[in-house]
Structure formats: C-alpha cells, structure tokens
Amino acid sequence: MAERVIEIVGLRKSYDDVEAVRGIDLHVERGEVFALLGPNGAGKTTATEILEGFRPRDEGEVSVLGHDPAHRERELKRRIGIVLQSTGVDPFLTVRETIDQYGAFYPNPRPTDEVIQLVGLTEKRDSRVKKLSGGQQRRLDVAVALAGDPELLFLDEPTTGFDPSARRNAWHLLRNLTSLGKTIWLTTHFMDEAQYLAQRVAVIKGGEIVAEGPPDSLGGRAAMKTRIRFRLPTGVADAPGLGETPLPDGSFELSTDDATRTTHKLTGWALQRGFSFDGFEVARPSLEDVYLELTGGEEGAA
Amino acid sequence: MSDLGVLARQVVYTNRAFWRNPASAFFTFVFPLLFLVIFTTLLGNGEVTIGTEVIKTSTYYVAAQGAFGLISACFTNIALLIVFARDGGVLKRIRGTPLPPWVFLTARVIHATLIAIILVAITVAFGAVFYDASVPTGAALGQFVTTLLVGAACFSALGLAVSGLIPNADAGPPIVNAIILPLLFLSGVFIPFDNSTPSWVEVVGNIFPVRHLVDAMRDSYLGLTESFAWSDIGVMAIWAVVGVAVASRTFRWEPGR
Numbered sequence A: 001m002a003e004r005v006i007e008i009v010g011l012r013k014s015y016d017d018v019e020a021v022r023g024i025d026l027h028v029e030r031g032e033v034f035a036l037l038g039p040n041g042a043g044k045t046t047a048t049e050i051l052e053g054f055r056p057r058d059e060g061e062v063s064v065l066g067h068d069p070a071h072r073e074r075e076l077k078r079r080i081g082i083v084l085q086s087t088g089v090d091p092f093l094t095v096r097e098t099i100d101q102y103g104a105f106y107p108n109p110r111p112t113d114e115v116i117q118l119v120g121l122t123e124k125r126d127s128r129v130k131k132l133s134g135g136q137q138r139r140l141d142v143a144v145a146l147a148g149d150p151e152l153l154f155l156d157e158p159t160t161g162f163d164p165s166a167r168r169n170a171w172h173l174l175r176n177l178t179s180l181g182k183t184i185w186l187t188t189h190f191m192d193e194a195q196y197l198a199q200r201v202a203v204i205k206g207g208e209i210v211a212e213g214p215p216d217s218l219g220g221r222a223a224m225k226t227r228i229r230f231r232l233p234t235g236v237a238d239a240p241g242l243g244e245t246p247l248p249d250g251s252f253e254l255s256t257d258d259a260t261r262t263t264h265k266l267t268g269w270a271l272q273r274g275f276s277f278d279g280f281e282v283a284r285p286s287l288e289d290v291y292l293e294l295t296g297g298e299e300g301a302a
Numbered sequence B: 001m002s003d004l005g006v007l008a009r010q011v012v013y014t015n016r017a018f019w020r021n022p023a024s025a026f027f028t029f030v031f032p033l034l035f036l037v038i039f040t041t042l043l044g045n046g047e048v049t050i051g052t053e054v055i056k057t058s059t060y061y062v063a064a065q066g067a068f069g070l071i072s073a074c075f076t077n078i079a080l081l082i083v084f085a086r087d088g089g090v091l092k093r094i095r096g097t098p099l100p101p102w103v104f105l106t107a108r109v110i111h112a113t114l115i116a117i118i119l120v121a122i123t124v125a126f127g128a129v130f131y132d133a134s135v136p137t138g139a140a141l142g143q144f145v146t147t148l149l150v151g152a153a154c155f156s157a158l159g160l161a162v163s164g165l166i167p168n169a170d171a172g173p174p175i176v177n178a179i180i181l182p183l184l185f186l187s188g189v190f191i192p193f194d195n196s197t198p199s200w201v202e203v204v205g206n207i208f209p210v211r212h213l214v215d216a217m218r219d220s221y222l223g224l225t226e227s228f229a230w231s232d233i234g235v236m237a238i239w240a241v242v243g244v245a246v247a248s249r250t251f252r253w254e255p256g257r
Helices: A044-052 A095-103 A112-118 A134-146 A164-179 A191-197 A215-223 A259-273 A287-295 B003-020 B022-043 B057-087 B090-095 B101-131 B138-163 B169-186 B199-207 B209-221 B230-250
Strands: A004-015 A018-029 A033-037 A059-064 A080-083 A152-156 A183-188 A200-205 A208-213 A226-231 A251-256 A278-283 B047-050 B053-056
Touching (some): A004 A183, A018 A033, A018 A044, A018 A183, A018 A208, A033 A044, A033 A191, A044 A059, A044 A183, A080 A134, A134 A152, A134 A164, A164 A183, A200 A215, A208 A287, A215 A287, A226 A259, A251 A259, B003 B101, B022 B101, B053 B057, B057 B090, B057 B101, B057 B169, B057 B209, B101 B138, B138 B169, B138 B230, B169 B199, B169 B209, B199 B209
Parallel strands (some): A033 A183, A033 A200, A080 A152
Antiparallel strands (some): A004 A018, A004 A059, A200 A208, A226 A251, B047 B053
C-alpha cells in the first residue's frame, strides 16, 4: 500500500456555535495531488489550517507525515511548505532576499535561483516585493513555500482573484511541481482547476464531505444520467413515448441512465419514419454539473 | 544553519527592510534627531537645576532626546512594525516555518537596540560638537551603557507587549502615541521639571519607566555619578519583566478577525 502522507479520521471543529467541519475522513498518498473542492465557507480553509498546525481541532485524529500537526513540531514544519490564502512577506525586501531568508530556516533549502526560475520570477528577482503585481506576489508566495524543498505542499486557494490567463500560468507552475514528485494538498472553488491539477478530489459542503474520487468519476459522474437533446423536423408532431413537452426553443431534452440504448431507440424510430433529428446532442454531465448538484448550486458561483 | 546564524541573518534582513521603509526610517530615526535640533536650538538657552548642579538646558535636552531616541527605536518601532507585519500576514507565514519564534522576535529586539545605540551615539556626538558636552567616561560611561542596554530591553519588551493589545494596523499609531506621548511630557523629555511641578506628575514619573530612563541617562551622560540612581535601572528591569510577561500572554501571530 502506498504511504499515507495525510490521514484524517472523524475531524470536527466549531467556532463559537458554528460547526465548520463536521466529522470528515480523508487521506492523501505520497506523490498525489489531492484537491478539496467546495464553495466559500464550506470548511476548506478550516480543515487545511488544522493540517498546517494553525488551528487546534475539537475532535478526531489527524496525522501529517506521521506527526500530529497540533503539536507544532519543528521537525514537521521542516518538511512541509504552506501557501496560505492571505499572507505576506516583507514588502521592502527583494524577491531574491525573501527566498534566501526563508530558505535559511530549513535544513536543506532548494537553491534560490532554482526556486525563482520554477515560479517564473527570474526577471523580477531584484525587484522589491511591493513592486510586484498581484499575480507575481502570489507566485512569490508559492516560491517561499518551496524554498525549504518540502515533501508536502499545502495550497489554499492558490488562484483565487486571478484573471483567466494568470490562472493558466499558475496551473502550469503547479503542474511543474507535481513533476517534482511533491505531494500536494490543494483547496479551490474552481472545478476546472481541480480537474486540471488533481488526481483525486473531495467535495466539501457545510463541513461534510459529499463526494470523493478521481475527477472523472466524481459523485458517480461516470454513472450519472446522460442528457440527450434533439429537435423534431417540421411536420413530425410527437416523439415515441417521450411524454415530454418541448423546451421553449422547440427542442426536446431527456436524460437517461443508458445512453446507448436510448440513442439507439430514438434514432431507430426516426430512421423507420424516414427522417433525421435536427441538432442531435448527447452530453455527459460536466464536473461543473456534478459540483453544482452536490453543493446545492446557489453558493458555488463565486 | 544554526539558530544563531539564522538570528544574525534575520537581524540583517530586519535592518534592510527598516531603512527601505520610509515610514520607519523617518519616524523612528529622523524624528528624534529633528527634535534634538529643535529643542536644543529653540529652548536650550536657559539653565536647569538637577539636585545641586546647575546645567545648561541645551545639555539637558541632549540627554533627554537620547532617551526619546531609545524609546522611539525600541518601543514605538517594535510595536508598530509587529502590528503591520501581523496585519500583512507576515507573522502567520513565519509561524508556518520551522523558524523558532524566539529567533524572529529576538532579531527584532537586537535590531531595535542597535538603532537605539546609533541614535544615542549621534545624540552624544551632537552634544559634543555643538554644546561642548563631554562624552561620558569612566564610571559614568559604565552607568550610561547599562542604562542604554537595560532601557532598550525594557522598552522593547513593552513594545512587544503593546503590539498584542493593538487590534489592527490602523489602530497602531494612535494607540502607541496615546500611550507614549503623555508619558514623554510627564517624564520631562520635552519640558524640564522644576520646583513648581505638581506632585502627581512626580508620582506618574516614578511609576512608569520613561522618567527613570530620562533620569538615568541624564545623570550618567552628565557624569553626575553621585546622583545616578541604580533604582532607576531596577524599575526599568521590573518593567522589562512585566513587558515579557504581558507579551507572552497577549502576543498574536495572526491578524484579528
């Protein structure tokens, strides 16, 4: 069995009378990129900050690289890298000085120039932090987390607030990190981000895990109903046994558990009658559909 | 790298950031020197009686502004920079690394003490050049250096303690100034005391550490080894312990919610 780098059993955490995390069980294996996906306020950051040692937990067992993060052991902190949602570094130091500074806290730092190159800040290496753009500062955040050459990297919403091209760039950077063999714990509320980066995804809603698995089969996505959509040619009044009323634009939509059989039935019927459907479409649910269904939709738009 | 090696590097980085930050370089460093020039030039023409000694007000101000420089470098500077670093998420980020907290905080204190030493040295040099005030030697020098170091420890500890009581960066400057400005006035930093000083002012001065710093620095600077009171050093040492005790309870690494 692969080594479990993170193991969470029955984790609970409340703030005052709000239960932010309500008994979650998760694990992450070495070398894996794991994404915790969920809307704002679902408990992602709380769970992550418990793993990082920033928050105590109320109940449950948590193990990170064999340590209990609540003990805040130096030995553990030497082996992890943390990119928090909102943190800063000294605005008056340069990129290079900042990474040098943080690298010196670790027993085996990665060479500064290498780290700078990895996050694509080589041209900005001698710029002061306050002169960097928002996206560049976020890349510096990642660089600082990499300075100690950690085995395990925590990334809490690394691309929130990015424009689409900056997000693409960040994704390439994170893909590069996975090729270094790092284990990555990622939180995000973008499903495309989870799909692009993660090998395994868990969806959290209201402090509970509502689905877990590879992005392709998440939430029974592989087995979910397929949507078939078509338009009847003029002069054909009804479709066989559909009992469906047409959509406003005149097309029909139905969902099916067995796309192959239903398609065969429909097309067979049409061919028998001697016509073809207009705009015939068979669509698998996207990860976004699954996500919206799992998280109740309304909160997930942020 | 050993913890002490990292500590030395942290002092270097703290120092670089300090001088590149116009706010800290100006308000912590230039301000006390500006006050030194203004007070000695405008108000330095009279005489002040200390015990049985009569000294020129200008010389008095050189010592008093040295004390102000130390307070500015240690108390104000540490409290504000810690609060800004906390609000900016720097402290939380540091907390997630293996750097021991004591290394981070000690680096700040060492740096503040070095700034205080530079400020006091400039002040003493200024006094020597413009007002013929002699640089302390012998026993007075020992007292002067002791005052400087114990004072730096005391006001650094109090700066750390106060940082934990300040809710956010916006509240930093008003709270720090509300604490320190009245004490500076009530401790004779800007206005020398005479016989007409109300007794409650004396009481306030005796309780808080500012007056003790001013007195100890002045007496050792002027070579008044007779009137130099080790009790002033003792009171500052007690405040240093109080500061550390409060700081250890109130210090926060994360911004307020």
